Amino acid sequence: xxxxxxxxxxxxxxxxxxxxxxxxxxxxxxxxxxxxxxxxxxxxxxxxxxxxxxxxxxxxxxxxxxxxxxxxxxxxxxxxxxxxxxxxxxxxxxxxxxxxxxxxxxxxxxxxxxxxxxxxxxxxxxxxxxxxxxxxxxxxxxxxxxxxxxxxxxxxxxxxxxxxxxxxxxxxxxxxxxxxxxxxxxxxxxxxxxxxxxxxxxxxxxxxxxxxxxxxxxxxxxxxxxxxxxxxxxxxxxxxxxxxxxxxxxxxxxxxxxxx
Numbered sequence: 001x002x003x004x005x006x007x008x009x010x011x012x013x014x015x016x017x018x019x020x021x022x023x024x025x026x027x028x029x030x031x032x033x034x035x036x037x038x039x040x041x042x043x044x045x046x047x048x049x050x051x052x053x054x055x056x057x058x059x060x061x062x063x064x065x066x067x068x069x070x071x072x073x074x075x076x077x078x079x080x081x082x083x084x085x086x087x088x089x090x091x092x093x094x095x096x097x098x099x100x101x102x103x104x105x106x107x108x109x110x111x112x113x114x115x116x117x118x119x120x121x122x123x124x125x126x127x128x129x130x131x132x133x134x135x136x137x138x139x140x141x142x143x144x145x146x147x148x149x150x151x152x153x154x155x156x157x158x159x160x161x162x163x164x165x166x167x168x169x170x171x172x173x174x175x176x177x178x179x180x181x182x183x184x185x186x187x188x189x190x191x192x193x194x195x196x197x198x199x200x201x202x203x204x205x206x207x208x209x210x211x212x213x214x215x216x217x218x219x220x221x222x223x224x225x226x227x228x229x230x231x232x233x234x235x236x237x238x239x240x241x242x243x244x245x246x247x248x249x250x251x252x253x254x255x256x257x258x259x260x
Contacts, residue, residue, distance in 0.1 A: 006166060006190065006193055007159070007162035007163055007165075007166055008159070008162075011035075011036065011039055011078075012035040012036070012038065012039050012192035012193050012195070012196040013028075013032040013033075013035045013036045013039070013126065013196070014130050015163065015193055015196040015197060016031060016032060016035055016196035016197075017032065017130075018159075018160075018163075019160060019163055019164075019196075019197060020196070020198065021198055028123050028126055028127060030229065030230050030233050032126070033084065033087075033119070033122065033229065033233065034229045034230075035192055035195065035196050036080065036081060036084045036122070036126075037084050037088065037229065038191070038192045038195070038217055038220060038221070039081075039192040040081060040084060040085065041067075041216050041217045041220055042189070042191060042192050042215065042216075042217040044070060044072065044216075045069070045070055045072055045074070045077070045081075045085065046067050046068065046069055046070065046085070046088065046216075047067070047068045047070055047216050048065065048066070048067060048068075048216040048217075048219050048220045049064075049065075049066045049068070050062060050064065050065055050066075050219065050223050051063050051064035051065075051066065062100075062223060063100070064096075064098045064100055064101075065098065065099050065100055065220075065223055065224060065228075066096050066097060066098050066099075067088055067091075067097040067098075067099060068096075068097065069085055069088060069089055069097070078125070078129060079121075079125040079129070080121075080122045080123075080125035080126040080129065083118040083119070083121045083122035083125060084118075084122055086114065086115075086118040087114075087115050087118045087119055087122070087236075089111075089114075090105075090110075090111035090112070090114040090115035090118070090236075091105055091111075091115070091232070092105075092110075092111075093105045093108070093110055099224070099228055099229075099232060100228070102231070102232045102235060102236075103235060106235045106236060106239045109239065112236055112239045115236040116236060116237055116239075119233060119236070119237065163197065166193075166197070167194070167197040167198070167199065170187055170190070170194055170199065171199060173187070174187070174199070174203060174204075174207045179207065179210075181210075181211070181212060184207075184208055184210055184211035184212070185211050185212060185213050187204075187207075187208055187211070188208045188211040188213060188214070188215055188217075188218055189213075189215065191204055191208075191215070191217045191218060191221060192217065195221070201221050204218075204221065205218075205221060205222050
């Protein structure tokens with residue numbers, strides 16, 4: 001198998017924003033937040049540990065999913081990525097960040113405002129960096145043109161074709177019964193981008209399980225259900241009645257409740 005690389009350095013949340021299928025294209029939402037967190041895990045800014053306890057009747061039961069923000073230089077991180085890390089740090093309770101115990105943190109009002117403010121700020125910073133400032137380097141075209149609203153530019157078409165090919169190459173190999181160790185070890189490193197392009201999490205968990213370099217990102221998608229991060233975000237944003245959460249639509253206008 002060829003050693004496939006991402007066509008460019010777009011972060012997974014931006015890939016999802018541009019190339020997600022259906023109505024989710026062009027949205028900055030909780031899924032974008034999830035993909036940013038997963039990307040930070042994949043790049044080793046956050047590590048993941050699971051803790052199980054013995055249940056006499058049913059065997060082992062997952063008790064904790066602990067995130068640890070690593071002591072790695074954050075100087076090169078984008079502002080929106082730092083906001084996501086601060087949101088995760090706000091979940092810390094009794095010395096650890098256990099994402100399965102977020103309701104206890106909310107109930108005790110531990111750093112609720114920190115989470116709320118950084119969640120709002122991550123959307124604002126993401127929008128400003130990639131959409132408002134148009135740092136996609138696609139000539140003078142607007143995001144709306146790249147997305148196909150009013151017609152794709154030639155450069156926009158070229159970018160999309162490259163990402164479509166990236167997705168197809170992995171999809172074809174995932175469906176193959178002769179996947180090589182090289183493919184598995186390549187694919188597991190691209191989990192955030194493959195999810196961003198719409199490859200189902202169940203497919204990735206099943207087909208990449210035999211990789212020899214199981215990563216924290218793989219462990220995270222295996223044990224973290226789709227609803228956990230969404231539930232955490234919603235719980236924290238609604239924990240303080242004085243806070244009015246703001247969500248951006250694709251034009252940058254505030255839309256209360258957008259993306260939930």
